[in-house]
Amino acid sequence: METPRLEIHIDRIAHNASAVISQCGAQGIRVAAVTKVMQAHPALLRALEGSGCVMLADSRIDNLKRIAEAGLDLPTMLLRAPTPGKAPEAVRWADHTLISSYQTAEALSNAAGMAGVRHKVVMMVDVGDLREGVWPDRAVEEVSRIARLPHLEVAGLGTNLACFGGVIPTREKMEMLVTLRDECRSATGHPLELVSGGNSANLPLLASGEMPAGINNLRIGEAIILGRNVLDRSPWPGTRQDTVELVGGIIELQRKPSVPIGRTGQDAFGNTTHFTDRGLRLRAICDLGRQDAAPDAIEPVDPGIEVLGASSDHLIIDVTDAETPVKVGSEIRFLPSYGGLLSASTSPHVRKMATGRP
Numbered sequence: 630m631e632t633p634r635l636e637i638h639i640d641r642i643a644h645n646a647s648a649v650i651s652q653c654g655a656q657g658i659r660v661a662a663v664t665k666v667m668q669a670h671p672a673l674l675r676a677l678e679g680s681g682c683v684m685l686a687d688s689r690i691d692n693l694k695r696i697a698e699a700g701l702d703l704p705t706m707l708l709r710a711p712t713p714g715k716a717p718e719a720v721r722w723a724d725h726t727l728i729s730s731y732q733t734a735e736a737l738s739n740a741a742g743m744a745g746v747r748h749k750v751v752m753m754v755d756v757g758d759l760r761e762g763v764w765p766d767r768a769v770e771e772v773s774r775i776a777r778l779p780h781l782e783v784a785g786l787g788t789n790l791a792c793f794g795g796v797i798p799t800r801e802k803m804e805m806l807v808t809l810r811d812e813c814r815s816a817t818g819h820p821l822e823l824v825s826g827g828n829s830a831n832l833p834l835l836a837s838g839e840m841p842a843g844i845n846n847l848r849i850g851e852a853i854i855l856g857r858n859v860l861d862r863s864p865w866p867g868t869r870q871d872t873v874e875l876v877g878g879i880i881e882l883q884r885k886p887s888v889p890i891g892r893t894g895q896d897a898f899g900n901t902t903h904f905t906d907r908g909l910r911l912r913a914i915c916d917l918g919r920q921d922a923a924p925d926a927i928e929p930v931d932p933g934i935e936v937l938g939a940s941s942d943h944l945i946i947d948v949t950d951a952e953t954p955v956k957v958g959s960e961i962r963f964l965p966s967y968g969g970l971l972s973a974s975t976s977p978h979v980r981k982m983a984t985g986r987p
């Protein structure tokens with residue numbers, strides 16, 4: 630089979646989705662499944678289709694178009710505020726948009742008016758991670774202004790943590806969001822039903838039983854797709870981690886020294902190189918370079934194989950201790966982490982292949 634390729638195990642992702650969504654459901658939380666790390670690939674959409682998620686969410690309008698083309702009967706959410714110029718496209722392809730600025734809301738309202746629709750927005754509040762969101766002391770005022778725009782419905786409030794600042798979701802942060810929602814509700818008279826507490830990083834709080842009752846939505850990508858607790862990358866209970874595999878083919882296999890011969894300068898990417906002398910090693914080159922996947926974000930399935938590094942087109946691996954013998958033409962399997970999956974999914978050089986029925 631062709632390499633490099635990404636094997637997407639639909640049945641395994643579907644299993645993870647059901648597990649995570651039922652954990653959330655047991656505490657009154659509905660899940661928007663986040664598809665961006667796999668560019669909303671149709672195989673992922675098939676895995677999510679019957680999983681019980683109530684919405685599909687993505688940060689890119691391109692990907693939302695893909696979701697529409699797949700013909701799934703689920704509402705969509707645009708996770709990243711569009712530039713005002715992209716508001717017409719956002720209104721066309723998303724049912725909800727997460728926003729944090731009045732200017733965005735105004736552009737969305739105008740675009741919705743032109744299209745003859747009412748667009749739903751969720752006001753993001755920054756409770757400390759310092760990525761998107763209005764500062765809490767301005768939330769009531771901003772929501773009140775936005776609620777007066779003619780073609781929008783403010784569906785509720787949301788927040789996002791553990792992305793830029795690495796801030797861990799806590800009961801206090803979630804209570805702050807619920808309280809702000811209540812204040813905005815009183816100020817506007819609108820129900821502001823949706824309270825979207827965050828992403829996969831909120832699941833440990835949920836599992837601890839400390840999630841306040843007012844939180845009724847989470848936007849989950851990684852915990853479903855890769856089965857990870859994103860606070861420490863340990864396996865998330867009830868999920869599997871072998872949902873997607875990256876496969877490369879060996880194009881060279883040679884015994885070589887572990888330290889380069891000659892005076893060394895910078896490598897192909899401007900880094901200074903360091904090597905430990907481990908003597909002669911059996912080394913292989915896979916047809917997987919940085920154009921295909923981030924080499925530090927993929928882990929060989931064979932525990933005896935080690936990734937040494939990569940240039941644009943060559944992945945150098947040490948196969949001296951490989952449990953399965955390899956030769957030129959052998960396939961090597963890797964499990965990607967989030968960054969590895971993001972890079973492989975978005976690389977036009979990596980063939981995507983779906984396996985397993987949900």
Ligand SMILES: *Cc1c(COP(=O)(O)O)cnc(C)c1O
Nearest residue numbers: 663708789828829848849850851
């Ligand atoms: C990417 C993203 C998510 C999903 O994050 P995961 O860690 O993959 O669960 C949720 N919300 C927003 C706003 C995002 O950008």
